[in-house]
Amino acid sequence: MGNTLQQPFRTAVLVLVWGWLLFLVFTPNLLVVGASVMTRDPSTFISLPMNLDAYRQLLNPLYLDVFLHSLYMAAMTTLICLLIGYPFAWSLSKVARKNRLLLIFLLIVPFWTNSLVRTYALKLILATNGLLNNALMAMGIIDEPMQMLYTEGAVIIGLVYLLLPFMILPLYTVFEDLREDFLRASHDLGAGRWSTFIHVIVPLTLPGVLAGVMLVLLPAMGLFFVPDVLGGSRNLLVGNVIKNQFLDARNWPFGAAASIMLTLAMAFLMFAHRLSKRRIGEDGV
Amino acid sequence: MSRWLPRTYLTLVYLLLYVPIAVLVVFSFNDSRTGYEWGGLSFRWYEALFNNRAMVQAMWNSLWLALSAATVSTLIGALTALALHRYRFRGKQVLNGMLFIVMMSPEIVLAISLLGLFLMVGLQLGYVSLLLAHVTFCLPFVVITVMARLSGFDERLPEAARDLGASDFTMTRTVLIPVIMPALLAGWLLGFTLSLDDVVVSTFVSGPSYEILPLRIYSMVRVGLKPEVNALGTLLLVFSLVMLMLSQWILLRSKR
Numbered sequence: 066m067g068n069t070l071q072q073p074f075r076t077a078v079l080v081l082v083w084g085w086l087l088f089l090v091f092t093p094n095l096l097v098v099g100a101s102v103m104t105r106d107p108s109t110f111i112s113l114p115m116n117l118d119a120y121r122q123l124l125n126p127l128y129l130d131v132f133l134h135s136l137y138m139a140a141m142t143t144l145i146c147l148l149i150g151y152p153f154a155w156s157l158s159k160v161a162r163k164n165r166l167l168l169i170f171l172l173i174v175p176f177w178t179n180s181l182v183r184t185y186a187l188k189l190i191l192a193t194n195g196l197l198n199n200a201l202m203a204m205g206i207i208d209e210p211m212q213m214l215y216t217e218g219a220v221i222i223g224l225v226y227l228l229l230p231f232m233i234l235p236l237y238t239v240f241e242d243l244r245e246d247f248l249r250a251s252h253d254l255g256a257g258r259w260s261t262f263i264h265v266i267v268p269l270t271l272p273g274v275l276a277g278v279m280l281v282l283l284p285a286m287g288l289f290f291v292p293d294v295l296g297g298s299r300n301l302l303v304g305n306v307i308k309n310q311f312l313d314a315r316n317w318p319f320g321a322a323a324s325i326m327l328t329l330a331m332a333f334l335m336f337a338h339r340l341s342k343r344r345i346g347e348d349g350v
Numbered sequence: 351m352s353r354w355l356p357r358t359y360l361t362l363v364y365l366l367l368y369v370p371i372a373v374l375v376v377f378s379f380n381d382s383r384t385g386y387e388w389g390g391l392s393f394r395w396y397e398a399l400f401n402n403r404a405m406v407q408a409m410w411n412s413l414w415l416a417l418s419a420a421t422v423s424t425l426i427g428a429l430t431a432l433a434l435h436r437y438r439f440r441g442k443q444v445l446n447g448m449l450f451i452v453m454m455s456p457e458i459v460l461a462i463s464l465l466g467l468f469l470m471v472g473l474q475l476g477y478v479s480l481l482l483a484h485v486t487f488c489l490p491f492v493v494i495t496v497m498a499r500l501s502g503f504d505e506r507l508p509e510a511a512r513d514l515g516a517s518d519f520t521m522t523r524t525v526l527i528p529v530i531m532p533a534l535l536a537g538w539l540l541g542f543t544l545s546l547d548d549v550v551v552s553t554f555v556s557g558p559s560y561e562i563l564p565l566r567i568y569s570m571v572r573v574g575l576k577p578e579v580n581a582l583g584t585l586l587l588v589f590s591l592v593m594l595m596l597s598q599w600i601l602l603r604s605k606r
Binding site: 072082083085171187196307317335 | 356357359360363364366367368369370371373374377426429430432433437439441445448449451452454455456457458459460462463464465466467469470482483485486489517518519522540543546547549550553554564567568571572575579580582583586587590591593594598
């Protein structure tokens with residue numbers, strides 16, 4: 066391919082692609098890192114001198130509470146998605162191939178549809194005089210409508226509803242690759258069902274689990290419109306704090322520091338995912 | 351494991367995923383103002399929607415934005431995929447990594463970083479800032495779709511074209527583009543839908559001069575229930591579904 070070096074087409078393509086990514090991905094991210102170590106300024110957003118005040122503010126009990134609560138809701142969301150998604154992906158991988166296409170199609174539909182609209186649809190169901198309360202009262206299970214909207218539970222339900230497919234798809238991929246002969250070998254070597262599950266199936270599906278966790282946990286801290294629609298003012302996500310700092314409170318350094326925390330969490334999860342894949346590569350083949 | 355257990359389970363989860371959507375669609379035809387009880391079949395909310403001038407304007411803005419964002423991201427995404435597939439160059443891993451980061455990082459992180467950039471270079475928030483942002487988050491999805499198509503492609507074809515004296519540009523135009531056409535269409539449709547549905551990034555990079563649909567919905571649903579949103583949501587769902595089916599159909603047909 067030596068002669069392609071002089072090709073103007075190749076140069077043009079590479080300049081365009083690099084230009085776009087450097088200007089719209091690399092520089093902006095650098096700016097966020099820069100902003101996080103600057104001083105808040107009401108008129109120019111950020112100003113010198115440089116300091117770590119924003120990071121110190123992250124540890125302020127007021128915000129720490131919000132972050133921990135957000136982390137708790139995100140962790141619950143991830144756990145519920147995993148508990149629903151794991152057996153789901155397993156069952157899906159056992160469906161006959163020609164039906165599976167349709168089922169997977171039904172799973173990616175949510176990815177293509179408006180998540181705000183779907184969050185709003187949940188509101189119709191969870192409202193005090195909404196469908197679920199009416200149904201429960203009609204069945205005589207409860208006498209008075211329960212407060213379901215504007216609770217922590219509502220936010221978690223909303224997040225699970227939006228993010229479940231993102232847990233299922235990577236899990237489905239690993240279950241599809243799971244080789245039947247490994248399971249048979251484990252059985253032949255005298256392992257029971259439980260033992261096979263713990264020692265064979267779980268380790269082999271771990272990369273899928275971690276990929277799913279990554280795809281659920283992080284958005285579950287950022288999707289600020291879910292608490293806005295379902296959660297009320299007491300159940301905020303890190304995303305709400307970031308949005309508030311950038312658009313309302315105008316404290317850019319603090320908002321930037323909070324978003325860097327999210328990015329670091331992402332980097333950590335990606336690292337764990339890599340590690341688990343490598344381990345399987347060594348042990349599995 | 352018996353056969354009915356997994357099946358029942360799958361059905362149950364699909365029901366949970368689709369019941370809210372079904373409720374929304376049914377209620378969009380509900381005549382009742384309160385939105386909780388059934389008050390008879392009616393198209394009044396659809397009428398209300400189209401009689402609302404600002405709403406119609408926001409629809410056009412959104413459609414135009416999605417159209418342009420999908421087109422630009424398909425162009426750049428396809429070129430990126432071709433470059434990654436065909437060329438060896440320094441920093442290829444870095445390029446790959448940046449695309450991966452855009453796709454994986456929480457939308458809100460991308461959103462604030464772009465807001466910072468636009469304010470720093472003094473770009474007025476509006477159509478242009480929205481377009482740049484939407485193209486950026488659509489880009490990795492187009493690249494992936496096209497790369498998938500290229501990876502299953504006979505390498506001897508471009509070599510043959512080259513041997514027959516075609517330049518890189520001619521070879522791309524006459525050999526590669528036809529091969530990746532289905533992926534381009536699918537990527538375009540995905541980009542269109544992603545742009546049309548985006549709330550998080552748009553919240554940050556849009557200005558009062560260019561109001562778009564998702565943000566209008568957002569301001570409507572934050573307080574209480576609005577029957578018009580049911581109608582609007584239904585329209586958006588149907589629209590996205592058509593786009594998705596179209597893209598799957600294109601991809602499936604091209605495989606045969």
